Amino acid sequence: MDLEFIFVDAISDLDRQQWDHLAAGCGPFLDYDFLHTLEHTDCVAQHHGWQPCHLAVYSGGVLIAAMPLYQKTHSYGEYVFDFAWAEAYQRHGLHYYPKLVSAIPFTPVTGPRLLCDKTLTSQLWPSVIKQIKQHCLQRELSSAHLLFTDTDTNTHLVEQKWLHRTSVQFHWFNRGYQCFEDFTDTFSSRKRKNLNKERARLEQAGIRYQHLVGEEICKQDMLNFYRCYQQTYLKRSGHNGYLTPAFFEALRQKMAGNLLLIQATQNNKLLASALLLFDSQSLYGRYWGALEPVDGLHFEVCYYQGIEFCIKNALQHFNPGTQGEHKIQRGFEPVYCYSGHWLARPEFHQAVADFLQQEAVHIRSYKEQAESLLPFRQS
Secondary structure, rough: OEEEEEEOOOHHHHHHHHHHHHOOOOOOOHOOOHHHHHOOOOOOOOHOEEEEEEEEEOOOEEEEEEOOEEEEOOOOOOOOOOOOHHHHHHHHHOOOOEEEEEEEEEEEOOOOOOOEOOOHHHHHHHHHHHHHHHHHHHHHOOEEEEEEEOHHHHHHHHHHOEEEEEEEEEEEOOOOOOOOHHOOEEEOOHHHHHHHHEEEEEHHHEEEEEEEEEHHHHHHHHHHHHHHHHHHHHHHHOOOOOOOHHHHHHHHOHHHHHEEEEEEEEEEEEEEEEEEEEOEEEEEEEEEOOOOOOHHHHHHHHHHHHHHHHHHHOOEEEEEEOOOOOHHOOOOOOEEEEEEEEEHHHHHHHHHHHHHHHHHHHHHHHHHHHOOOOOOOOO
């Protein structure tokens, strides 16, 4: 098979229909519209440290494979932390940035990174890895990183001698629940009472919740959500957040069928909002904000309401976002996440390999400890 490999600096340089054919069934964040919206609304751009350089693989003029790629000048918005690696380079008088990253910007969701027909995957990976390494060497990039990879991608990267890294997130799984009480009935008595008390306090305070999906979400709803999002980022980080009102409005226009907006109100006054995405199998908790601090409201809006939506709509899985041991006592189970890394300088590649080997021991221990703290009754 004659293959042509091209790196493009905008997803708009690629055919939308061909990209979405390759990304079918891979989740909403790999949809052409999602990635294009990030670029079109200037959330992802060179001056933000996210220069798109997507890899396209053609055969006979047809796009047969693609990989979302970004040249990064920092490590923010990735959620696989390599700041210590960058500091090690700096101590040796070397530049860690720019680097090459395959990930969904600001979105720590597991998925494939090479989009292609599964019958071609094994055949393409060696050539794709070769192209990525050559690109890094030609552009004087320190390294390449594929983040939050699915198990198939991880397997291919290990076969190609890339460094393997694990981390832990906390996910909820639908085990045939018919209602929220079916889920909490699996808790120990004390943990179930604590959760019910947490929810009851908000109910007694007169806080109510509304789920809006698809075309039920109007432009004003999205503007109201952004007020919550922006205010929370300002309080927490001192800036308005990575994403803009234009991004959220474009998402509403282009991907309404994948959106769930949860609003929390008291006496018809908006207190908080969460914007989540979903597909036929999973719900993904992504963006949240509150206009007023209310104890326990984050857990209700971002976790319990999401679980209720999953049960009602027979979704099998809920990824509420990265980090957060507080999710454990609420029934979110620890799961491994994977990433693959290649560093151009052999001495640093080996040093990181040694670090990751030691880190893996602690990650395994952390996951085992988290499992021991789950609220479920012992069978």
